[in-house]
Amino acid sequence: MTSDVRPSRTPDRRRGAFAELLRVQWHLALRQRYIFTGLGLPTGLLVVFWGIGLLNPGQVAGSGLTILELWTPTILVVSYIAIGMLGVPATFARDREIGWLRRVSTTPIPPSRLLAAQLLLNLIVAAVATAFLLVVAVVFFGAPLTVGIEFVGVALLAIAEMFSLGLVVAAIAPSQQAAEYMAGGLVFPLMFLSGLWVQPVQVGGPLATIMYYSPTGAAVRALLYSVFNATPPYTTIVTMAVYSVLFTFLAVRYFRWE
Amino acid sequence: MGSGPDSGTPVPPSVGPEPAIAVQHLVKRYGDFVAVNDVSFSVRKGEIFGIIGPNGAGKTTTVECISGLRVPDSGQVFIDGLSPRKDRQKIREFVGVQLQEGALPPRITVGEAVGLFAAFYRNPLVPDHLLDLLGIARLKNKEFRKLSGGEKQRLSIALALIGNPRVAILDELTTGLDPEARRDTWDLIEQIRERGVTVILVTHFMDEAERLCDRLALIDHGVVRALDTPEAIAARAGGFRVRFVPSAPLDDATLRAIPGVEAIERKDRYITVTGTGDLATAVLDALTKSGIHISELESRKGNLDDAFVKLTRTPGSKERDSA
Numbered sequence: 001m002t003s004d005v006r007p008s009r010t011p012d013r014r015r016g017a018f019a020e021l022l023r024v025q026w027h028l029a030l031r032q033r034y035i036f037t038g039l040g041l042p043t044g045l046l047v048v049f050w051g052i053g054l055l056n057p058g059q060v061a062g063s064g065l066t067i068l069e070l071w072t073p074t075i076l077v078v079s080y081i082a083i084g085m086l087g088v089p090a091t092f093a094r095d096r097e098i099g100w101l102r103r104v105s106t107t108p109i110p111p112s113r114l115l116a117a118q119l120l121l122n123l124i125v126a127a128v129a130t131a132f133l134l135v136v137a138v139v140f141f142g143a144p145l146t147v148g149i150e151f152v153g154v155a156l157l158a159i160a161e162m163f164s165l166g167l168v169v170a171a172i173a174p175s176q177q178a179a180e181y182m183a184g185g186l187v188f189p190l191m192f193l194s195g196l197w198v199q200p201v202q203v204g205g206p207l208a209t210i211m212y213y214s215p216t217g218a219a220v221r222a223l224l225y226s227v228f229n230a231t232p233p234y235t236t237i238v239t240m241a242v243y244s245v246l247f248t249f250l251a252v253r254y255f256r257w258e
Numbered sequence: 259m260g261s262g263p264d265s266g267t268p269v270p271p272s273v274g275p276e277p278a279i280a281v282q283h284l285v286k287r288y289g290d291f292v293a294v295n296d297v298s299f300s301v302r303k304g305e306i307f308g309i310i311g312p313n314g315a316g317k318t319t320t321v322e323c324i325s326g327l328r329v330p331d332s333g334q335v336f337i338d339g340l341s342p343r344k345d346r347q348k349i350r351e352f353v354g355v356q357l358q359e360g361a362l363p364p365r366i367t368v369g370e371a372v373g374l375f376a377a378f379y380r381n382p383l384v385p386d387h388l389l390d391l392l393g394i395a396r397l398k399n400k401e402f403r404k405l406s407g408g409e410k411q412r413l414s415i416a417l418a419l420i421g422n423p424r425v426a427i428l429d430e431l432t433t434g435l436d437p438e439a440r441r442d443t444w445d446l447i448e449q450i451r452e453r454g455v456t457v458i459l460v461t462h463f464m465d466e467a468e469r470l471c472d473r474l475a476l477i478d479h480g481v482v483r484a485l486d487t488p489e490a491i492a493a494r495a496g497g498f499r500v501r502f503v504p505s506a507p508l509d510d511a512t513l514r515a516i517p518g519v520e521a522i523e524r525k526d527r528y529i530t531v532t533g534t535g536d537l538a539t540a541v542l543d544a545l546t547k548s549g550i551h552i553s554e555l556e557s558r559k560g561n562l563d564d565a566f567v568k569l570t571r572t573p574g575s576k577e578r579d580s581a
Contacts, residue, residue: 020377024370031365031401091363098361106325106355107378107421108347 017109021117029121034086038122039129042079045196046133049075050141063201070199072137072145073223077158077194077216079129084162085183085190087122089169093179101257111257119163126159134227144228151226157240158219162190164247165215171254193217212236215243277336278303278425278456279324284333286319286480293319295480296333301473306447306457308471308488310464312570316480317460318358321427324458325355337425351380354423356414358430358460364403368394371402372416379421392416392446408439415443419450426450429460444469464562468492478570488562495560495568497534500541503527505551516544532560 029035046068053067060070092115095101101111137143166183173179191197194216200208211217218239222232279301286294294316301307309317322328324335326342326349335342342349362371372389376382389395392412397405405413411434418426431447432440447470450457461467467474468488476484476491484491497520508529513522518535531541538557545552 017377020374024366024374027370028363028365095363098363099357099359100362102327103355103357103360103362103417104378106327106350106353106357107375108350108380109378 018113018117021109021113022121025114025117025121028091029087029125032091034082035125037086038079038083038125039132041082042075042129042133043136045075045078046072046136046141053141060199061201063199066143068137068141068143069145069227070201070224071195072133072143073220073227074195074199076130076133076155076223077162077219078191078196079133080126080159080162080219081187081190081194081216083122083126083129084159084166085169085187087125088118088163088166089173089179089183090176091118092167092170093173094176096256096258097175105257122163123159130155146229147227148229150229150231151223154219154222154226154232154237154240157237157244158223161215161219161240161244161247164244164251167251168247168254171251171256190214190216194220213239215240218243276303277301278305278338279307279458280334280336281320281324282334282336284320284323284335285331286316286323286328287331292480294323294330297475297477297480297482298333299475299482299485301456301458303456304451304454305472306451306459306470308467308474309458309460309477310462310467310474310566311477311483313462315477315570317462317477318429319480320477321429321458321460325353325427326350327355351421352424354418354421354426356418356426356428356431358433360414362402362413365401367399367401368405368409368413368416369398371413372420375417375420381422382420383422385420388416388420391449393442407434408436411435411439411443415446419455423455425456425458427458427460431459431461432463432466440466464566468562476566476569483569484565491565491569492560492562493565495562495564497532497560498537499530499532499558499560499564500537501528501530501554501556502541502552503554504529504545505553508545508550512544512548513541516540528554532564 049071050068056067059065060067063070095114101114104111104114134145134147138145165186169179169182169186173182193211193214195211200211200217200221203211212221212235218236222236222240225232225236277300281300282298284294284297285292297316297320299307309320311317319328323330324337324342326346329343337349337353340349342353366374368389369385372385376385386395389398392415394409394412394416397409397413400409402410402413411432415428415431418428428447432443435443444466447457447459459467459470471488473485473487474491475482484494497518510522513519513529513531516531518533518537518540519531520533521531523530523532531537538555542552542555
């Protein structure tokens with residue numbers, strides 16, 4: 001009657017638990033509305049820069065690119081910043097702060113699965129944002145972009161960079177409030193370095209160099225090459241990879257489940 | 259293995275003789291503070307086992323070591339012969355835990371939370387049935403942040419039970435509930451017992467312990483002060499308590515002269531004497547002889563509350579039982 005249940009979980013069951021986690025996280029994310037920020041903010045920016053492009057036709061600072069073409073990669077990266085910094089850190093810090101992770105850790109599902117579901121969900125949102133922005137830029141605003149496999153690789157690396165930075169915040173922030181302040185404090189420098197206000201080709205000099213070797217500036221530069229189906233300079237890829245590894249290392253090093 | 263008891267000895271379905279949980283010489287320190295100091299007890303299958311004690315006595319730390327949330331500095335815990343640390347994965351499948359402070363994401367609904375936890379276990383209960391049983395089916399679409407204290411508590415109990423556990427560890431079950439909700443929750447725990455679930459119940463309410471628990475461990479300063487049935491522990495309070503209001507001031511000496519009186523307490527107008535024998539009659543006789551009338555006379559046997567106070571207030575009392 002009380003015969004022992006089999007010790008190992010069947011794969012089906014595990015998938016069921018993870019699917020349920022994804023489903024619930026998705027509903028929670030919708031109620032928190034940050035997903036709309038991740039999609040809405042870049043869409044709004046795209047419209048704004050399309051408008052600016054209409055008022056200022058022609059090339060920007062001898063780059064051979066229009067305003068819309070030049071800014072599209074920046075807007076993609078801004079979307080990754082919004083999703084990576086506004087989504088995971090505060091939610092995760094809160095779940096830890098209120099004891100939800102601890103509660104989950106008493107069940108057969110480890111809290112790492114909760115984090116995995118959050119990351120996967122945000123990755124999906126980032127992918128949707130990317131596809132949406134490109135379609136709008138190309139189909140509605142007529143930007144001559146051609147993306148290939150290189151673009152997918154660069155975009156994934158840029159997403160990995162922003163998500164791992166978000167995890168550093170999630171790791172070291174003692175509370176949800178702290179995570180929000182820290183992420184909020186990072187969002188504006190990251191956006192500035194991505195060229196949202198001014199592009200490196202416009203400023204030149206040491207500031208352009210700083211931007212090129214910053215986490216978001218390198219991502220924008222690599223994306224700019226890849227949206228025209230060209231191979232990005234290897235320095236951009238190396239820069240992004242180094243930041244991703246560094247952030248991941250810091251996140252793992254300082255990570256706390258409780 | 260093969261030499262277990264045959265069907266010749268019928269075992270009552272509820273409380274079995276074999277231990278479901280064994281705690282042996284458990285020690286847990288936080289820095290210099292010894293939270294749990296050599297605690298041992300065992301819990302039988304199907305039993306409701308209470309852990310009582312004052313705040314900060316080490317109750318929660320003890321159950322957190324049992325559920326595997328904390329690693330003891332020394333000593334051992336076995337649940338159905340498994341170690342909460344080494345066999346953590348197996349144990350989490352059949353041990354349901356209700357934490358003292360375990361909030362949920364503010365916007366998760368009751369239905370989502372219970373459905374989610376059901377997906378975590380191999381043989382869960384049907385969420386709708388459980389919500390019905392707990393009387394919170396109507397809250398299914400309500401978000402956690404909008405629940406009242408009692409509703410949160412019920413949800414917390416639901417999450418502890420959804421996995422159809424063989425062992426349930428419930429920490430401060432009814433703290434923050436109004437009297438009616440408390441009584442409903444007690445009924446619920448009795449229903450759980452009928453399902454054959456072994457329950458460890460941490461509480462600082464003596465009425466709760468008296469009503470629900472088959473046996474109790476009274477923990478104070480990290481040490482087990484008493485380990486017995488609620489009745490047996492209550493009996494340690496000894497004798498009777500008589501409370502009254504005298505018509506004129508009374509000094510302690512007069513009271514102490516009454517045969518059987520052991521202790522005197524005063525509060526407001528009331529005097530309470532504790533002692534043995536036919537205390538009420540003795541007090542009444544003695545005071546009538548001295549020309550003092552008494553009113554509002556109350557006499558009762560010592561209860562768990564009294565025993566609790568006695569056992570936790572005696573300085574240096576190192577009285578210990580073993581399982």
